[in-house]
Amino acid sequence: MARILSILSAFAVLSAEVYSAPAPHPKYWFAFGDSYTTTGFNITTGPLPNLSNPFGNPAYPGIGPCADNLTNWIDDLTTVYNKSLIFTYNFAYNGAVIDESLVTPYLPTVLTIKDQVDQYLATVASRPESTPWTPENSIFSFFIGINDIKHTWNASGSRTAFDDVLLDDYFGLVEKVYDTGARNFLFFDVPPVNVSPLMLAEPVASQTTQGVIIDGFNARLAARVAQFDLSEKGVKALFYNGNTRVKQILKDPKKYGFVDNSTFGIDSSQYCWCNNYHLSPGVHSYFAQDITELFDLTFTSF
Numbered sequence: 001m002a003r004i005l006s007i008l009s010a011f012a013v014l015s016a017e018v019y020s021a022p023a024p025h026p027k028y029w030f031a032f033g034d035s036y037t038t039t040g041f042n043i044t045t046g047p048l049p050n051l052s053n054p055f056g057n058p059a060y061p062g063i064g065p066c067a068d069n070l071t072n073w074i075d076d077l078t079t080v081y082n083k084s085l086i087f088t089y090n091f092a093y094n095g096a097v098i099d100e101s102l103v104t105p106y107l108p109t110v111l112t113i114k115d116q117v118d119q120y121l122a123t124v125a126s127r128p129e130s131t132p133w134t135p136e137n138s139i140f141s142f143f144i145g146i147n148d149i150k151h152t153w154n155a156s157g158s159r160t161a162f163d164d165v166l167l168d169d170y171f172g173l174v175e176k177v178y179d180t181g182a183r184n185f186l187f188f189d190v191p192p193v194n195v196s197p198l199m200l201a202e203p204v205a206s207q208t209t210q211g212v213i214i215d216g217f218n219a220r221l222a223a224r225v226a227q228f229d230l231s232e233k234g235v236k237a238l239f240y241n242g243n244t245r246v247k248q249i250l251k252d253p254k255k256y257g258f259v260d261n262s263t264f265g266i267d268s269s270q271y272c273w274c275n276n277y278h279l280s281p282g283v284h285s286y287f288a289q290d291i292t293e294l295f296d297l298t299f300t301s302f
């Protein structure tokens with residue numbers, strides 16, 4: 001009898017698999033950042049990520065690094081290099097800084113990382129029925145610092161002390177996200193925007209000074225990520241050194257399919273920059289490919 005029952009239940013499982021539509025079982029990506037990451041998602045208006053648009057809203061690919069309908073790294077990772085279905089909740093917002101109490105953003109309406117984390121905490125952090133993420137099937141990415149440095153690099157005072165103030169605040173926010181059950185993390189460093197076309201129009205001394213500041217911030221960020229990875233139980237935290245990748249591309253642009261390292265435009269895939277301060281979709285695609293390789297080593301399920 002037991003044998004018959006087990007055969008019958010095996011059949012029930014099999015027929016359920018054969019005859020009902022497969023459930024999607026997506027992975028969940030929660031992204032925090034600035035214009036290098038935003039796609040213009042609005043969690044309040046919806047729709048939420050779903051099978052017809054893994055970003056939910058606006059229509060794919062939404063806002064790009066320099067203009068609507070240009071793709072960025074998270075578009076590529078969600079829809080091109082994904083090895084399974086990923087629903088991406090992208091809280092990133094143009095012009096974001098970490099916290100407006102530390103650095104004033106270019107407009108008061110900008111949603112900072114603090115605001116974005118608050119928005120996450122007020123919506124999907126509690127794992128509502130709409131968004132059944134778990135610590136295992138989710139990843140949380142942070143790509144921030146470009147605007148914090150852009151607005152403060154030339155200020156007086158100790159830079160390293162201020163970097164520590166920024167990073168204390170940043171990782172306080174990361175801890176809040178950790179407390180909701182997040183365990184898989186990806187952190188980006190700050191790209192070399194000191195050699196963006198905007199900065200190439202400035203004196204070489206300014207480019208150099210800003211470059212030293214970016215490198216210093218990135219080194220301290222890398223140390224924080226390593227510390228977070230070691231000290232927090234269950235965390236897998238990846239640090240993506242996109243800064244070095246961009247420097248390689250700018251040093252030898254032709255090797256990567258670009259005409260040079262300073263011309264910019266949205267009308268062509270041959271430029272490194274799509275405007276005077278943003279890396280082009282072509283460079284973003286290299287970011288996505290690099291991160292795919294990092295994932296293969298760390299998050300086999302992604």
Ligand SMILES: *[C@@H]1O[C@H](CO)[C@@H](O)[C@H](O)[C@H]1NC(C)=O
Binds near residue numbers: 041042043111
């Ligand atoms: C989302 O849309 C609402 C309603 O239009 C608006 O008030 C809010 O600022 C938007 N949020 C984001 C993140 O764009």
Ligand SMILES: *[C@@H]1O[C@H](CO)[C@@H](O)[C@H](O)[C@H]1NC(C)=O
Binds near residue numbers: 051059
């Ligand atoms: C899924 O997303 C698409 C595109 O944004 C939207 O038109 C549709 O209403 C959404 N479906 C659900 C069930 O939310």
Ligand SMILES: *[C@@H]1O[C@H](CO)[C@@H](O)[C@H](O)[C@H]1NC(C)=O
Binds near residue numbers: 082084086
């Ligand atoms: C990658 O994402 C796209 C867009 O959501 C989806 O259609 C495709 O099935 C996904 N690829 C895999 C291997 O799951």
Ligand SMILES: *[C@@H]1O[C@H](CO)[C@@H](O)[C@H](O)[C@H]1NC(C)=O
Binds near residue numbers: 154202206
């Ligand atoms: C940076 O600050 C110095 C000293 O205040 C000033 O002379 C210089 O013009 C500033 N450079 C830029 C690019 O803002």
Ligand SMILES: *[C@@H]1O[C@H](CO)[C@@H](O)[C@H](O)[C@H]1NC(C)=O
Binds near residue numbers: 247252261
């Ligand atoms: C950009 O290209 C010029 C000309 O080849 C080169 O001198 C410069 O070092 C490059 N910039 C970077 C950041 O590699």
